[in-house]
Every structure is written in structure tokens, then in C-alpha cells.
Amino acid sequence: MNLDPFARLTLVLLRWHFQTFAVPESQGWLVALRCATAHVGPDAAGALCYDLVGVVQTLRSSRTTPIAFNSESCPCCRDWLTPSERQIMQMIDALRHDQEGRARTLAQFLCDGAPDSNLLAVTQTYLRRHTPYSAQKAAFSQA
Known part of the structure; x- marks a missing residue:
């Protein structure tokens, strides 16, 4: 995938947070911070x-x-996306481009078929607060 700097940062941070739960002694959350x-x-x-x-x-x-x-600390692995990582990044991309139907489909795949999870709402909150494009879009629409 061709990730812009914000999407790449999101992927890196997601990986460190996933590692926190997979290997708690790694303290991945500190690396993410x-x-x-x-x-x-x-x-x-x-x-x-x-x-x-x-x-x-x-x-x-x-x-x-x-x-x-994939582990962000592995120089080889970090260049590749797992199928789940690809779906997460595609869902985020869909939300960033106002493609709600596409995002909803990807969220359902990510949630093992559960249709109405809170994943989209929580991800939209993340994007609204932190995506450079969203901040610019909000400022433009208020002007």
C-alpha cells in the first residue's frame, strides 16, 4: 500500500500497541508514545x-x-502488511475519503462478521482528532 505519512505513523503505532498485548513485557506502548x-x-x-x-x-x-x-522492530517484517493490517489501513483510508460503505464492509471483515461494532465510530473519532486532512477540512468548513 502507498501510505502517506499519517497513515504510516498510524500503522507503526498500531503495531506497537498490538505488541503491548501480545508481549506485555515488551512495553510496546512506551515505544509507541x-x-x-x-x-x-x-x-x-x-x-x-x-x-x-x-x-x-x-x-x-x-x-x-x-x-x-508484523513487528515494527523487525527491519524486514515492518515493510509488509498482514491481511488484517491491510484491512485496517484500507478501512482507515475509506473513512478518510468519506467512503462509509467500503469502511463498513472492511470493519465487518475485521470484526469477524459482526455487523454493528463500535470500530467505525472509535476510528472516526481518532481520525477527526488527529488526521491533518480532517483538521484542515474542519477549519475550511467553519470559515
Whole structure:
């Protein structure tokens, strides 16, 4: 996938948060916070990670199967997306481009067939608060 800088940061942070749950002793959430701080600064990093943990937790609680993800710390693996990662990033892309039907279909795949999870709402909140395009779009529509 051709990920823009915001989407790439989202993928990196998702992977570190998934690792936190898969290997708790890795303290992946701390790495995610450091990475977010490097990209968005200390004032915005905490909120960014908090909202993304909401996405991760909603996804985890909506599934009956584990999420396959690649380790961001592996130089080889981080260049490839698992099928689940691809679906997550495609869902995020669909939401960013106001393609609700496509996003809803991908969310249903991600949630093991459950149709009405909170995944879209939580992801939309994340995007509304943190996507550079969303911030510009909101400012433009208020002008």
C-alpha cells in the first residue's frame, strides 16, 4: 500500500500497541508514545496514542480471533502488511475519503462478521482528532 505519512505513523503505532498485548513485557506502548512524540510533539502524543488504543481495544473486543500483525522492530517484517493490517489501513483510508460503505464492509471483515461494532465510530473519532486532512477540512468548513 502507498501510505502517506499519517497513515504510516498510524500503522507503526498500531503495531506497537498490538505488541503491548501480545508481549506485555515488551512495553510496546512506551515505544509507541516515544514514536508519537517524535512525530507530533509531546503535547499531542498522549492524546494520539490514547485514541489509537481505543481503536485497538475496540478491534480486539470485536473479534473472536487474534489479530495477525508484523513487528515494527523487525527491519524486514515492518515493510509488509498482514491481511488484517491491510484491512485496517484500507478501512482507515475509506473513512478518510468519506467512503462509509467500503469502511463498513472492511470493519465487518475485521470484526469477524459482526455487523454493528463500535470500530467505525472509535476510528472516526481518532481520525477527526488527529488526521491533518480532517483538521484542515474542519477549519475550511467553519470559515
